[in-house]
Amino acid sequence: MRAAAAAAADWPPGSVHCEYFTGPAARPPEPVGEERPFRVRLAKSGREYDIPPGETILDVLRRHEIAVKASCELGYCGTCLTAYRSGEPDHRDQILSDADRRRYVLICCARAKTPVLELDL
């Protein structure tokens, strides 16, 4: 995977997709800071949920019976990819490009740097 990524390093952004089936050893996880509580707003329904420290957005949405897809729940498969509309995510995944991070968040591991993160759900 490292060799393939290095060979394609100068390709245009978005033209390479790496899919890991275990955590990539070449790229350590994003530094994880203190977990602060925040809220998620679901743009399509207007519902809001508190995300406390120690729980993920995915955990809370499931607890409220919101159907969301997930697989690895560790930030490396991309199954839980969700667009967001406002707020600033605290990305903690291992796979999203900088361009992806401007539009999407992986809700199994991301938190928020702002008090509210509005998801396109």
Ligand code: FES
């Ligand atoms: S479920 Fe795999 S990245 Fe979120």
